[in-house]
Amino acid sequence: METIKIGKLHTKRRRTNIVDKDELTNRKRQCMNALVNLPWITKDSDPQLYYWIKEQYTELRDWFMNYTGYSLIVNRKIAKLEKVPVIAYPWMGFQEFREPLDYALFTYSLWFLEAKTEREQFLLTDLVKEVRDFMFEQGMEVDWRNYFHRLSMARALKKLKSLDVIRAVDGQEADWASNIDDDVEKHNVLYECSAYVRYVLRNFPHELMNYADMTEMRDTIDYKENTEEINQKRKHYLYRRYLLEPVVLDDQWKDDSLYFYGQKNYVINQLKTMFGWEGSKYREGILFFEPETTTDSEVFPTLSSISDISLLVFGYIRKQTASDYEEVMKQNAQVHLTKHELERILIRLKEEHGEYWTNEHRKMKSAQLAEQVLDHVMEWGFGEWVDETFFVLNAAAGKWIAQYGTTDLDT
Numbered sequence: 001m002e003t004i005k006i007g008k009l010h011t012k013r014r015r016t017n018i019v020d021k022d023e024l025t026n027r028k029r030q031c032m033n034a035l036v037n038l039p040w041i042t043k044d045s046d047p048q049l050y051y052w053i054k055e056q057y058t059e060l061r062d063w064f065m066n067y068t069g070y071s072l073i074v075n076r077k078i079a080k081l082e083k084v085p086v087i088a089y090p091w092m093g094f095q096e097f098r099e100p101l102d103y104a105l106f107t108y109s110l111w112f113l114e115a116k117t118e119r120e121q122f123l124l125t126d127l128v129k130e131v132r133d134f135m136f137e138q139g140m141e142v143d144w145r146n147y148f149h150r151l152s153m154a155r156a157l158k159k160l161k162s163l164d165v166i167r168a169v170d171g172q173e174a175d176w177a178s179n180i181d182d183d184v185e186k187h188n189v190l191y192e193c194s195a196y197v198r199y200v201l202r203n204f205p206h207e208l209m210n211y212a213d214m215t216e217m218r219d220t221i222d223y224k225e226n227t228e229e230i231n232q233k234r235k236h237y238l239y240r241r242y243l244l245e246p247v248v249l250d251d252q253w254k255d256d257s258l259y260f261y262g263q264k265n266y267v268i269n270q271l272k273t274m275f276g277w278e279g280s281k282y283r284e285g286i287l288f289f290e291p292e293t294t295t296d297s298e299v300f301p302t303l304s305s306i307s308d309i310s311l312l313v314f315g316y317i318r319k320q321t322a323s324d325y326e327e328v329m330k331q332n333a334q335v336h337l338t339k340h341e342l343e344r345i346l347i348r349l350k351e352e353h354g355e356y357w358t359n360e361h362r363k364m365k366s367a368q369l370a371e372q373v374l375d376h377v378m379e380w381g382f383g384e385w386v387d388e389t390f391f392v393l394n395a396a397a398g399k400w401i402a403q404y405g406t407t408d409l410d411t
Contacts, residue, residue, distance in 0.1 A: 027052045029276040031060060035072070036243055036275075037296040039163060040080035040199060053079040063274060068243065069220040069236040071203070077195050082202050084220050085244050086237050091379045092244075094159055099152055105142070106156040108135055110200055113165070116193040121169060124176060124189040128153060150177040165200060167192045238263060242271065242288065246300060247381030247396045249285040284333055284395035301402075305358045306376045311402035312349050313342070313373060314382075318398050333395030342370045342391070356404045 031053045034041055043050045053060065054074055061072040064081060071082045085092055097103060108131045116122060131153075132142050142149050154177035160166045171189035179187050204211075205222040223233045238260060241248045253260040264286060268279035277288045293299050301307035317335055343366040354362050361369060374391055377383050382397040 028056055028059070029274065031056060032063075032275050034296050035060070035064075035079070035081040036083065037298075040078050040196070042078050042164070042196070043076070045164070050079055067235065067239045067270065069232075069240070071220070073199065078199060080199050082220065083244065084202060084218055084240075086218055086240050087245070088214070088218075089245075089379075096155055096159055096162075098155070099148075101142070101149065101152040102155050102159075104135075104140070105131065105153045106159060107201075109153075109156055109160060110165075110197065113193055113197045116197070118193060118195040120193050122191055122193070124157075124171070124173060124191065127191075147177075153177070163196065163200065164194055165197050167194060234260075235263070238267065239270075242267065242286075245381060247285075247287065247394070249394060249396065251284075282395070282399070287396060287399065300380045301400075304376075305361060306372055308402070309346070309349070309357065309361065309369070310373055310376055310382075311400050312353060313345055313377075314393075314397045315401040315403070316345055316349060317393065318401055321398075333398065335393045335397075336386075336390045337393065338389055339367070339370050339374070339391065342373065343367060346370060346373070353404055 031049065034049055035053070041049050041053060057072070057074050061074075064070040064072050070084075073080045073082065094102070094106075097106075109127065111134065112127050112130050128144055132144065135142050144150055144153075154173045157166070157173045161168060169190040169192050171187065173189055176187040176189065204217065205219065211217050219233075220236070223229045250260070264281060268281070268286065271277045271279060271288060276290070276292065278291055279286050279288045290297060290299055301311055317337070321335060346366050346369050350357070350362070350366075364372075374383075374385075377393070377397070378385075381394075383391055383393040386392050
């Protein structure tokens with residue numbers, strides 16, 4: 001008698017979602033770098049990165065809280081790291097903004113949006129009227145008949161759109177800003193509010209009225225005055241500065257120097273493990289480099305031609321001071337120069353390398369070009385003005401040297 005088998009004839013295929021160790025490390029580093037470099041990561045804009053952060057949420061949350069005091073927010077729509085600098089530099093602001101009024105109108109627009117729900121629509125006329133009235137109650141006057149006030153509001157709204165806090169359904173705020181003599185109704189704009197409006201402003205450990213000055217607002221948690229929490233605060237400042245500032249030298253630690261010197265190797269290992277950054281110890285401090293840069297981060301040298309010229313200046317000064325190396329090291333490896341000295345250097349460099357420069361920089365007057373170079377160098381932490389006469393290049397600038405040349409490309 002033939003045996004009859006009852007049931008499925010084919011076994012179910014088995015799959016595994018196990019990811020190897022190297023891939024997990026790579027994903028973690030991508031998540032860490034994105035959280036530090038981006039305002040936030042949304043499920044709609046980058047679902048893969050968003051889910052990687054959710055999968056590693058506990059490890060990422062614990063690391064940031066332990067080493068920086070930053071909170072990691074992850075919900076059904078967004079992942080955001082609450083970043084606050086220890087030292088607020090001008091370049092940390094919105095590069096699109098030109099006036100303090102831009103920031104004020106940006107903030108008061110957020111106040112207006114607090115009452116809106118997700119996908120709720122509103123008109124530009126309603127926003128500008130309520131913002132103007134509320135600011136007047138606070139003792140600040142804004143006049144929409146003033147062309148420059150309208151431009152400030154247009155820049156604030158454009159920034160809110162770039163952050164995807166609001167979306168323009170119909171019309172453009174630029175039309176309203178540029179048509180000062182016309183009735184605002186003719187150039188109205190219809191906006192839609194997104195769910196991200198609640199996450200633009202940071203959370204504070206205290207009520208705002210309790211802060212006496214801006215430096216008190218840099219703390220992300222409420223530190224106590226006992227030894228353990230003082231050391232915790234030092235550790236948080238240490239990592240926060242390395243994460244957010246391009247160059248941090250040893251002499252900038254001042255009162256925390258004893259704590260800092262004992263942490264050097266550990267800091268290098270932590271940032272290598274979590275971010276993939278390479279740290280090197282020099283006489284003047286630790287410098288970190290990103291071996292594999294991403295589109296999320298901006299690193300030096302930038303793609304701007306002013307970075308190329310700055311590198312040439314570094315190399316020129318390094319060659320000129322080579323014979324006086326011992327004297328330079330006595331001055332903590334700092335080089336003092338005036339703006340006129342830099343102009344003379346740029347004139348020589350232009351004669352030698354001007355053919356490689358952009359047309360704008362070739363035609364620019366030496367004084368104007370010197371201003372651009374000094375501003376760029378200062379933004380990247382390679383130097384600062386010590387008085388009205390002298391600009392001081394620090395030792396980190398001496399680690400760079402560059403020259404123009406040709407590169408053979410594989411075809």
